[in-house]
Amino acid sequence: MAAPSDEKVALITGVTGQDGAYLSRLLLEKGYVVHGIKRRSSSFNTGRIEDIYEDPHNPDPSLILHYGDLTDSTNLIRIVQDVKPTEIYNLAAQSHVAVSFETPEYTANADAIGTLRLLEAIRILGLEKYTRFYQASTSELYGLVQAVPQSETTPFYPRSPYAAAKLYAYWITVNYREAYGMHASNGILFNHESPLRGETFVTRKITRAAAAIAHGRQDKLFLGNLDAQRDWGHAREYCRGMWMMMQQDDPDDYVLATGVTTRVREFVRWAFEDAGIPIEFRGEGVDEKGYAQDDGRLLIEVDPRYFRPTEVELLLGDPTKAKEKLGWTHDTGPRELAREMVEADMIVMRDAPIDKSQ
C-alpha cells in the first residue's frame, strides 16, 4: 500500500504515561500528526500531556486522542483503520513489576496479548508494508543475571509476570517482522526516569519523599530492597532513541542504557542530599535504617511489604549497538537525574495542598 502523502502520522499507545508524554512532544516538534490512545478513567489522566493537549474542537489539531484499551481488539482495529499511522509506538502496558504479581492475568492480557492485537490489526488491515511498529521492550527481560553488561545477545530469564508478558511481546514482534516482513523493532530499554515518572516507581517515590520531608509534609519513607542495582537514564533521551529506531531502513532490536549501575540506597543518599537533608544508613537487611545526619531523625525504614517474590538484583546495559548503528547517545547520568527530579519535586511539594490523611 502506497503512502497517500509524505505526512508522518504516529499512533502512540500509552500516550498518557511518562514516555508517551515525552515522545508525543518530540514527534509534534518534528512535524508529525500524533494520535494517542487513552483509557477511560473516572478522573483526569491527561495531566502529563496537558500543555500539548488541544481543544478537540480545533478544526486541525496535531494531537488527537482516542479512547481505547489494549485489551479490546475491535477498538484497536478501528483506531488503526481510521488513523492509518505510518508509525505505531506501543508504549501502553501495566508497567509496574510489583503490581504484576498481584494482577498477573491482566498484565499478560494487556502487555503480551495487547501487543499481538496491535500487530494483528496492522496485518488484518493490510498495512504490513506501510506501518512501522515499535515495541516497548525492557531490561526486565534479562531478570536473573546471566551476564553483565547486558546487550542484545544476552539470554533472557524473566523474573515476574510483567517480564514474562513482555517476553511474549518481544518475540511476537520479532516473529511478525520475520513472518510478514513488517518494519517491527524492539527497544530493550533499561530504566528511564524523569520528573514525569509515575509516583510508585522507586526513583520518584524517593525524590517525592525527600522533597515532602524537606517541606515538613512527610515524616518517613518506607522502601523495599535497598541493594537492587539499576541502570537509570533520562526518559526524554530514551524516547529520542525510540524514534531513531523507527527511522532506520531496516527494523532491528536495540538496547538503550547508560552503562552505569547504581544501588537504590545510593539514589536515596543523592536525593536527600539534594533536598538538603544528608542521611546516613545504619544496620543491615530489614533492620537497615536511614537517619538525618544533622539531628538524627529516623527518615528511612525498610518495609518487607515492598520486597518482590522474585527480584531482579542487577541491571547494567551495554548500548554499543545503538551508539554505532543509530548514533544514539545519552547525556544524563543517574546523579544528574536525581538532582533534576528532586528540584522538580521540591516545587511540587512546596505548592501541593496539605494532605490531611498524613
Ligand code: NDP
Ligand atoms: P507508564 O506506566 O508511565 O505508562 C503506561 C501507559 O500505558 C499509561 O498511559 C497507561 O494509561 C497506559 N495503559 C496501561 N494499561 C493500558 C491498557 N490496558 N490499555 C491502554 N493503555 C494502557 O509507563 P512508562 O511510560 O514508564 O513506560 C512506557 C512503556 O515502556 C511501558 O510499556 C513500559 O512497560 C515500558 N518500559 C518502561 C521503562 C521505564 O523505565 N520507564 C523501561 C523499559 C520498558 P494510564 O495513564 O491511564 O494509566
Ligand code: GDR
Ligand atoms: P523496576 O522499577 O521494577 O526496575 O521496573 P521500580 O522503580 O519499581 O523498582 C526498581 C528497584 O527498586 C526496588 N525497590 C522499590 N521499588 C518500588 N517500586 N518501591 C519501593 O518502595 C522499592 N524499594 C526498593 C525494587 O525492588 C527494584 O529492584 C521499571 C518499570 O518502569 C518497568 O516497566 C520497566 O520495564 C523496568 O523499569 C525497566
